[in-house]
Amino acid sequence: MTIGVIKVARPREMSFPESLYLLEIVKGLGVTMGHLLSNIVRQEGIKTIEYPEVRRPMPPRFRGKHRLMKRENGAPRCVACYCCSTACPAKCITIVAGESPDPAVEKYPVRFDIDMLRCVFCGMCVEACPCDAIRMDTGWFTPPDDTREKLIFTIDTLLEK
Amino acid sequence: METVLFILFGAIAVCGAVMVVTRKHPMASALYLILTLFAVAALFVLRQAHFLAAIQVIIYAGAVVVLFVFVIMLINVPEDRLPVERATTIRVLGVLAAGFFILESAVLARRYVMPKGPAAEVGTVEAVGRALFTDYLLAFEITSVLLLAAVIGAIALAKRKI
Amino acid sequence: MTGPLFDIAVTVARIAVFFAFCFGLVVVMTWVERKGAAYIQDRRGPNRADIFGIRAWGLFHPLADALKFLFKEDFIPDNAHRLFYQMAPMFSLAPAILGIAIIPFGPDVTVMGRTIALQIADLNVGILYLFAVSGMTVYGVVLAGWASGSKYPLLGGLRSSAQMLSYEVSMGLSLIGIFMVFESVRMSQIVAGQGGLLFGVLPKWGVFVQPLGFILFLVAQYAEANRTPFDLPEGESELVAGYHTEYASFKFSMFMMAEYLHMVVGAAVVATLFFGGWQFPYLGDAGFLFPGGFAVAVPPALVLLLRIGSFVAKVLFFAWLYVWVRWTIPRFRYDQVMRLGWKVMLPLSLLNIFATGLILLLLNR
Numbered sequence: 001m002t003i004g005v006i007k008v009a010r011p012r013e014m015s016f017p018e019s020l021y022l023l024e025i026v027k028g029l030g031v032t033m034g035h036l037l038s039n040i041v042r043q044e045g046i047k048t049i050e051y052p053e054v055r056r057p058m059p060p061r062f063r064g065k066h067r068l069m070k071r072e073n074g075a076p077r078c079v080a081c082y083c084c085s086t087a088c089p090a091k092c093i094t095i096v097a098g099e100s101p102d103p104a105v106e107k108y109p110v111r112f113d114i115d116m117l118r119c120v121f122c123g124m125c126v127e128a129c130p131c132d133a134i135r136m137d138t139g140w141f142t143p144p145d146d147t148r149e150k151l152i153f154t155i156d157t158l159l160e161k
Numbered sequence: 162m163e164t165v166l167f168i169l170f171g172a173i174a175v176c177g178a179v180m181v182v183t184r185k186h187p188m189a190s191a192l193y194l195i196l197t198l199f200a201v202a203a204l205f206v207l208r209q210a211h212f213l214a215a216i217q218v219i220i221y222a223g224a225v226v227v228l229f230v231f232v233i234m235l236i237n238v239p240e241d242r243l244p245v246e247r248a249t250t251i252r253v254l255g256v257l258a259a260g261f262f263i264l265e266s267a268v269l270a271r272r273y274v275m276p277k278g279p280a281a282e283v284g285t286v287e288a289v290g291r292a293l294f295t296d297y298l299l300a301f302e303i304t305s306v307l308l309l310a311a312v313i314g315a316i317a318l319a320k321r322k323i
Numbered sequence: 324m325t326g327p328l329f330d331i332a333v334t335v336a337r338i339a340v341f342f343a344f345c346f347g348l349v350v351v352m353t354w355v356e357r358k359g360a361a362y363i364q365d366r367r368g369p370n371r372a373d374i375f376g377i378r379a380w381g382l383f384h385p386l387a388d389a390l391k392f393l394f395k396e397d398f399i400p401d402n403a404h405r406l407f408y409q410m411a412p413m414f415s416l417a418p419a420i421l422g423i424a425i426i427p428f429g430p431d432v433t434v435m436g437r438t439i440a441l442q443i444a445d446l447n448v449g450i451l452y453l454f455a456v457s458g459m460t461v462y463g464v465v466l467a468g469w470a471s472g473s474k475y476p477l478l479g480g481l482r483s484s485a486q487m488l489s490y491e492v493s494m495g496l497s498l499i500g501i502f503m504v505f506e507s508v509r510m511s512q513i514v515a516g517q518g519g520l521l522f523g524v525l526p527k528w529g530v531f532v533q534p535l536g537f538i539l540f541l542v543a544q545y546a547e548a549n550r551t552p553f554d555l556p557e558g559e560s561e562l563v564a565g566y567h568t569e570y571a572s573f574k575f576s577m578f579m580m581a582e583y584l585h586m587v588v589g590a591a592v593v594a595t596l597f598f599g600g601w602q603f604p605y606l607g608d609a610g611f612l613f614p615g616g617f618a619v620a621v622p623p624a625l626v627l628l629l630r631i632g633s634f635v636a637k638v639l640f641f642a643w644l645y646v647w648v649r650w651t652i653p654r655f656r657y658d659q660v661m662r663l664g665w666k667v668m669l670p671l672s673l674l675n676i677f678a679t680g681l682i683l684l685l686l687n688r
């Protein structure tokens with residue numbers, strides 16, 4: 001026998017009453033009616049999740065919308081080291097660094113934009129960050145919007161959450 | 162009332178028939194043919210021949226013209242590549258002959274007096290059925306044999322190896 | 324009221340009421356289809372449209388749909404043949420509406436000393452009229468497919484014309500047994516003929532005297548109405564949406580209305596021909612008369628109500644059956660449809676005619 005050949009069981013021949021289809025159709029109708037009735041009687045049996053009101057619980061490692069973390073005093077934890085934008089395979093993070101007013105911190109991001117239209121949700125930015133300043137643990141997909149500009153998230157939107 | 166309806170549907174039928182031959186687009190011709198068939202069916206109804214009217218619509222409008230349309234769709238010639246018909250001698254002669262034929266039938270029809278009033282009980286399903294299976298049985302059977310021959314011929318033409 | 328005026332009033336009223344009934348049912352059926360499909364597939368179905376916060380199990384969705392169709396852009400594709408493209412939905416809807424005319428909704432009633440048939444027109448060609456108008460539906464589909472000037476609709480149109488022609492033959496032949504048994508093609512007489520009893524127990528309904536004819540007719544009707552398992556002209560998985568791919572807004576809704584109206588009229592025809600129409604089992608003009616001589620008197624008004632009610636119930640059941648079958652059986656392949664039509668349905672319907680004739684001959688001798 002040649003390698004890689006898988007024997008698939010052929011469907012067996014139909015018996016005469018089966019080949020008439022009539023009885024089988026009636027049986028099928030029975031099955032669908034069973035589902036219908038049981039779903040009317042027990043609404044809990046329906047698997048559909050009523051989305052905006054009820055949300056599917058996301059697994060803890062789900063990579064969703066980004067957020068920037070804050071320090072105790074409310075300033076962004078990011079030190080504008082460009083690690084994330086370097087690691088990003090989609091090149092969708094734009095950072096402009098500025099001198100931080102806090103003497104303990106050297107730099108802070110004046111601008112921090114993520115182009116959500118180009119992001120591939122790979123999580124490389126999170127891996128790369130040395131200060132744990134960026135996370136993707138919000139559990140939300142990128143929401144739809146009606147202009148491209150609104151989908152370039154700025155530092156304000158990212159810090160909010 | 163009946164005369165008015167007769168003239169109305171007769172006019173529709175004739176206009177439709179003229180349109181069938183004059184339209185450039187085959188699909189338009191086919192649709193006008195349906196209109197004509199319907200108008201003729203209406204004329205049958207006016208003569209109380211309900212069965213004939215129903216059969217006319219079922220067979221001609223419902224099946225024969227559908228096949229025409231089917232063929233038009235299959236061939237589907239783009240509008241700018243439809244053939245242009247020229248007025249050749251034979252065609253002009255044909256139109257003249259047709260006009261003469263119509264005139265002649267009109268003259269003949271004037272001699273024949275249609276029975277007045279509705280021809281009741283002739284056009285119903287029962288009456289047609291009885292006539293078909295008693296007085297005209299032979300013709301009926303011969304027609305069915307003819308149709309059978311046509312069916313077999315069609316199969317022989319369409320399917321070279323049986 | 325004077326004579327002719329009364330007649331006109333009655334005619335107009337009949338048309339209005341039956342028309343309203345059928346269209347009302349069409350609206351309800353669109354909801355039933357979506358909700359039924361959802362529950363059969365363990366989903367919830369439409370439940371969002373609300374009026375003042377009342378959601379009523381999504382019952383307002385048909386209303387929302389209608390409004391949406393009205394306000395959508397009425398779009399004509401560049402390649403389409405403008406005139407035929409716009410005519411196609413009308414060709415589709417008109418025959419479906421015409422079919423309502425010969426359905427008997429109830430027995431004759433007497434109002435102000437006059438007998439009124441609860442039927443718009445009791446033609447002596449009866450059911451042949453229905454064949455004639457339902458044969459016209461194919462033009463709507465074919466024209467839509469051809470005039471859209473696009474590939475998928477064209478394929479849908481081609482499929483449907485072949486399919487409808489094939490099944491029309493067996494549809495007509497499967498009913499001949501019924502005509503032979505009830506000795507008429509008139510709807511009213513067929514219904515009247517189903518009032519008796521068979522062997523003194525069963526009501527003499529079409530299904531019991533013509534079981535094979537019933538199955539054949541039902542199958543042919545599903546094929547004629549382009550419903551699953553015969554919805555090849557639309558075949559979403561291979562033809563996008565078949566013949567109405569290029570249609571939007573109100574023209575699309577006309578196709579939808581035509582489809583559902585076909586279902587309603589088809590259900591009414593099956594109920595009339597094979598399930599006794601407005602006949603209620605064991606209910607005579609004076610009251611119930613059960614086999615075994617057990618009788619219950621019923622006032623005439625209640626008899627009338629029971630009869631119309633039984634007709635409506637039958638129509639509802641068969642309309643539901645269309646939906647039920649749709650979500651149970653998968654679509655046939657095209658060659659299977661053709662084989663079923665010509666090699667199974669046609670010989671069986673001929674056999675049915677032959678057997679019926681033989682039995683009638685033996686019984687009458």
Ligand code: SF4
Nearest residue numbers: 088119120122123125
């Ligand atoms: S998730 Fe990936 S693609 Fe998106 S910003 Fe981070 S590194 Fe770039």
Ligand code: SF4
Nearest residue numbers: 078079081082084129
């Ligand atoms: S890697 Fe972290 S600290 Fe560095 S720029 Fe990105 S978010 Fe800021």
